[in-house]
Amino acid sequence: MTKDEVVKALVEQVVAMGFKVRLMTLDAGFYTVDVLNFVSQFKYVIAVPVGDVKVYQEFDGEYETNSKRHRKDEQVKFRLLVYSKEKVRRKKRTLVYFARATNLNLPKGEVLDLYNKVRGPIETSYRNIKAFLPFTSSTKFVFRTLIFVLAIVLYSLYTVFKGEVRREQFRLLLILLFSDDLFYLRDFLLKSVEPLINNIDLFSRR
Known part of the structure; x- marks a missing residue:
């Protein structure tokens, strides 16, 4: 199954159980044009590999994908959020950048907090399961x-x-x-x- 097929199947299961999808949060492994096209019908926040968008500074604005596997009219526009965190590596402080794709009309900080609030427990549980x-x-x-x-x-x-x-x-x-x-x-x-x-x-x- 492709990544967008996996997401579609999961959404179908959720809807079949009588639930309504209010927000979707996905990790960077699902950052593809096909997934973005599908989840655009919902409110979403998706982690984005910074290396894919090549934005290495604080950013909050519109971004369009440039996938070589898709035609120009198949590319997706979304709101891109890029933020940094200071990390210490070998006693040196460096800035590490992270990115999120979203269609939420909320302040940048609220979107990031919302993603962390939803994904945090999932990531923690996964580490515990491992x-x-x-x-x-x-x-x-x-x-x-x-x-x-x-x-x-x-x-x-x-x-x-x-x-x-x-x-x-x-x-x-x-x-x-x-x-x-x-x-x-x-x-x-x-x-x-x-x-x-x-x-x-x-x-x-x-």
Whole structure:
């Protein structure tokens, strides 16, 4: 699936559940002309790779994409916000620039705060989920998807018990519970959740 197809599918699922899309926030991985064309029907804020727009200064104004894969009439105009943060690298202070694409008619600071408010918890949760990912060198998409789903389940369990135990204690408990299967994790997972794998495999071929 292309990136715009992924976004469309997710929006369709949300709408099918009876929800209304009030705001879309996407990370820089979804910054494409096709995605921008689709999300323009909603209110949105999308992270933009600064290297793509090549604006290395504080900026708040109109910007038009210049994708070589699309014709001139297919390019998208949007409001581009560029801001900087001071970071210390090797005891030297440098300015690092970040960019956002949006169609919101709000002050620059409010747009940036809104993006951080929505994306912040998502990024934090993703980092926490990754802490429960078992290591694998497998390149099989279905298996890697499966262990990520497993990590989500384990993280969800941890959130239930985190008032009682710390994360490292919880992970140690999991190791003790599944110690007999750790060396055969791939076979253990594949055999125990084979129906789920088949469903994921079918979905990935759509």
